[in-house]
Amino acid sequence: MGLAGPCLPCDSGRMERYTPSLIEPKWQAYWAEHQTFKTPEDPKLPKKYVLDMFPYPSGAGLHVGHPEGYTATDIYCRYLRATGHAVLHPMGWDAFGLPAEQYAIQTGTHPAVTTQKNIATFKRQIMALGLSYDWDREVDTTDPAYVKWTQWIFLQLFKRGLAYQSEKPVNWCPALGTVLANEEVIDGKSERGSHPVVRLPLRQWMLRITAYADRLVDDLKLADWPESTKTMQEEWIGRSEGAEVKFPLVDGNGELEIFTTRPDTLFGVTFMVIAPEHPFVERLTTHAQKNAVEAYAHQAINRSDLDRKAAKEKTGVFTGGFVTNPLTGQPVPVWVADYVMMGYGTGAIMAVPGHDQRDFEFARKFGIPVLQVVSADGTVIDGEMPEAMTEEGVAVNSGPYNGLTTETFKKKVTQDLEASGQGKLRVEFRLRDWVFSRQRYWGEPIPIYFPVETDGDPRQGAAHTIRYDMPMPVDEAELPLQLPELEDFNPGEDPAGTLARAIDWRFFQRDGLWYARETNTMPQWAGSCWYYLRFMDPRNPTAAWSQEAAQRWLPVDLYVGGAEHAVLHLLYARFWHKVLLDAGHLNVPEPFGKLVHQGMILGEVEYTAFKLGDQFLNRDQITTNPEGGYQHKENGAEVLLVRVPEEDTEKKGATIILKANPKITVEARAFKMSKSRGNVVNPDEVILAHGADALRLYEMFLGPLEATKPWSTTGIQGVSRFLERTWNLGQKPVSDLAPEGDLLRLMHKTIRKVGEDIEALRLNTAISAMMIFLNELAKTEPLPRVAVETLVRLLHPFAPHLAEELWETLSHAPSIQAVPWPTYDPALCVDEAVTVVVQINGKVRGRVTLPADSSLDERRTAALACPDAQSHLAGKEILKVVVPPNGTLVSIVVK
């Protein structure tokens, strides 16, 4: 690409060509030198805290998905600064994590080295986009000065009894050499890398997030979040209200407690189920059933989640034991089955096969009776129930409770059970406590140590016992507790973790006694749980943040990031926030106000067709096979889905066909960008070809911020052309004559539209409004200076480099960021004339043009009188004439 293109003729002689590669670095250097985006200290300015979810700096560098959210917030921030706000807009790095460590295991490069290299790449790429971050506030979660306060927060949790150890079975991933949170396990495999995960009892640090379950649900109403995200969190927490009911063992040896949300079906209980891990298994099992129950329980407990999921059929064994139904006094058999889990409720259920799908399946399989106790309309089904009726209704076959609705029954029976001491109201949560330890190297060390009982020096291999039951917090003055240097980062097979091998770091002596440090590290979520707090006061050496900073900046006003964090990160951060609020370090209940998830940017649309050998086939000749592939319907031969170049296709009505073979239809679809697919778009290359302003503008113009949308190489040329045309306009001589008439009105309308759209993050329509304004200005001669300057000022948040350059060209001193946002006159935002649409029986039949100040009656009269209407009204009877209050149309109903 040659830069010395032909000069366009113009009145002032030679015109320079729009060259982003020259002006973009120029202004980036200017902003850095003049600290244009430094967060203002002035407390009189209204504050706005605008936050992007900070990235994990991967080795692959930025992809085009990153600039989407970052550009949107950047536009918003530049607009807010121009409208007189003090804006806090920081960026940082979520830099602990597995990839750097995996790389270290393979190559021996220290993760800190890899991390710093990746951060440098990310920062260079983000800088090249011209984003207006206050780089003085940059944070890095792996920086000891940051780790110090992450550990400090852990100690606050520990001191409040919210961090504890547990020996429960956890998700151990042998391939990764670590334990994973429930949230990181998907279908029995690790979220990262899809490695198998097994259940293994290990000592773990847990965070008592369940203690905050109620508030985490209730306070969602304070957050201005997408409903879908709130729903996901609500469901993740999964609060359900029901009853705890006690079923006495028939042999008098205690009571079996169960949790149910349907105490109204107590009369329909025909069996009980307890989890294989339930402590009552032994007590309930009769001698005759002992072998069968033990075999089943042993097998079920060792079954991985993957196996449990794969099994579709219900399994279980009768214990031989019975309990008594507290309402009917009838004996009920107790079974062991793995469809009941120890981790939820009491690990035991009352089974009501008539009104629960799972119980129904179980009863069917093992020939257990099914009773009807709820009916939609009060009638009782004759004979066996054909399927479980899970809806609410009216009680039947329920003794004194017959005829009650489900809701009333629940309330009444819960009260009755409570009065007789046989049960009570109980609220259960799906949410479990958070497994907070990882057996890896590249994470924050957990600042805890334990006494060691030993006769010698444990570093020399002396026999010793670590008293894990006596955890002691590291003194706050000793923070940060830094990672030891290691040669080999391989986690190995010791579930105590990589750090267990750093003997000299692990064991230390104090006052003659030996102690051992915790060798687990924190999960990657830890750093991101509170980075928004550190940004408020990032260099504070004596506190994680100051009270004044918290008063000034919280809550985050706008938070933009991917929907993939809807549950994990956003729930964990809210939990820590509430703990810190309770500890008196914060003053607002929720960290994030408005939350927006940017949509994914897919790869370019791909055209595909089915091919067997060198023969193309149509969709209707193909079926999918169980492995997810395709095969020929008749002969079963394997068929491939192949990519077809776009130029070989042709559109024919609603379908796309092959040019060479019009009988073959082609499917068009965009796919998620991925290395393996080879459809990843690299921002560096886009900037090289079109400039950062074009990339920014294009990503915003693509569609609504929240939508998933495909990348298009030709599409970016449209916005590139717009920028060039704006540039060319800026090179033209301008007149000091004020704009007037329609141009003046369009200018005011555009100011209003762009401002309103930025505030609502409708950036695509804001750009389209500026395009319309430009198209009009390009036709205007002489060109009013005020109009060109207005366009440049409006464009500035979107294409800041171009705007700065044009602002200078228009003989102004930099920077345009210091120039207040243009204002509009509402009186000039309406047209002088209105076009009133004449509708007859719902069809548009004509238009009349009237002055903007005409009354509704005048419009009605003019519409009825217009020739187009008359020709459709001739010989018809007018039944009704409707003029809506905005007066844009007159609707006539005739017969």
Added chain:
RNA sequence: GCUCGCAUGGCGGAAUGGCAGACGCCAUGGACUUAAAAUCCAUUGUCCGAAAGGGCGUGCCGGUUCGAGUCCGGCUGCGAGCACCA
């Protein structure tokens, strides 16, 4: 299976219950050029028609309304989340 979201030209999309398709891409024609690229101008939902004009049209079926892409009910398809949670 449950929960949530989405569905508009050849494509990305626009439209407080009020002119469907703004803006952009693509495509076609023209101007400029020796030529091409770039640029500029015009056309561009679809069908009938020489035109004037008219019919149809926002996934499908129905409803509310003077008026529905928009609201309500029922489907279908696609996407996301959850998934034996008692």
